[in-house]
Amino acid sequence: MLKFTPILLAILYALAMYRFSVWRTSKELDSKSTELADPALRKLTDRMAQALDLERIKVHIYEIDPVNGLAAPDGRIFITRGFYDKYRAGEVTGEEMASVIAHELGHVALGHSRRRMIDFSGQNALRTALAMILGRFIPGIGVMIANALASLLAAGLSRSDEYEADAYASALLIKSGIGTAGQKSLFAKLDALTGSTGRAPAWLMSHPKTADRVAAIEANEAKWLRV
Numbered sequence: 001m002l003k004f005t006p007i008l009l010a011i012l013y014a015l016a017m018y019r020f021s022v023w024r025t026s027k028e029l030d031s032k033s034t035e036l037a038d039p040a041l042r043k044l045t046d047r048m049a050q051a052l053d054l055e056r057i058k059v060h061i062y063e064i065d066p067v068n069g070l071a072a073p074d075g076r077i078f079i080t081r082g083f084y085d086k087y088r089a090g091e092v093t094g095e096e097m098a099s100v101i102a103h104e105l106g107h108v109a110l111g112h113s114r115r116r117m118i119d120f121s122g123q124n125a126l127r128t129a130l131a132m133i134l135g136r137f138i139p140g141i142g143v144m145i146a147n148a149l150a151s152l153l154a155a156g157l158s159r160s161d162e163y164e165a166d167a168y169a170s171a172l173l174i175k176s177g178i179g180t181a182g183q184k185s186l187f188a189k190l191d192a193l194t195g196s197t198g199r200a201p202a203w204l205m206s207h208p209k210t211a212d213r214v215a216a217i218e219a220n221e222a223k224w225l226r227v
C-alpha cells in the first residue's frame with residue numbers, strides 16, 4: 001500500500017491543480033468578457049429563445065484568440081473573440097455560430113456545466129500536473145501513464161456529454177427553424193479554422209470523432225423527422 005501512496009498523492013495533487021485551473025479560468029472570464037452585441041446573431045438567438053419560451057439567450061465574448069465555445073459552471077455561454085472574428089470575416093456563417101451557441105446551451109440545460117468547466121482548459125492543467133509528478137515517481141514511463149490517464153479521464157467525462165449537447169443543439173436548431181446544416185458544416189471546417197493554432201477547439205475535440213458526431217446528428221434527424 002505504502003508503495004502506491006506517492007501515486008495517490010500525485011493524483012490528488014493533479015485534481016487540486018485541475019480545480020484551481022477551473023477557478024482561475026472563471027476569474028479570467030469575469031475580467032475578460034463582454035456581452036455579445038451582434039444584430040444578425042441576435043436574430044438567430046432570438047429564434048432559439050422563442051423555441052425555448054425564453055425572453056432571450058445571453059451570449060458573452062471571451063477576449064482570447066483561439067477558436068472556442070464554452071459553457072461556464074454558472075451557466076453563462078461564451079464564444080471567443082477569435083471565433084467571432086472568423087464569423088465577421090465570413091469564414092463562419094451565422095447558422096454555424098448559432099449551432100455552437102445551441103451546443104453550449106445544451107451543456108447548461110443538461111447540467112453538464114455544473115459539474116465542470118465545459119469545452120475549455122482544465123484538461124491541460126491536469127495532464128501537465130500528472131505528467132510532472134508521475135514522471136518524478138516513475139521515471140521514464142511516468143509521463144506516458146500521466147498522458148494516458150488524463151486522456152482516459154477526459155474522454156470518459158466528455159464523450160457522452162458531447163453527444164448529448166449535440167443532440168440538444170440539433171433539436172433546438174430544428175425547432176427554431178434554423179436547421180442542422182450549419183451544425184454539420186461547421187464540423188467540416190474544423191481543420192481550416194484551427195490551422196493557425198494547430199489545436200482543435202475543445203468543443204470539437206477529437207474524442208468523439210467529427211465524422212461520428214455528424215453521423216449521430218443525421219441519425220437523430222432521421223429518427224425525429226420520419227413521418
Ligand SMILES: [Zn+2]
Pocket residue numbers: 103107118119161162165202203
Ligand atoms: Zn461540448
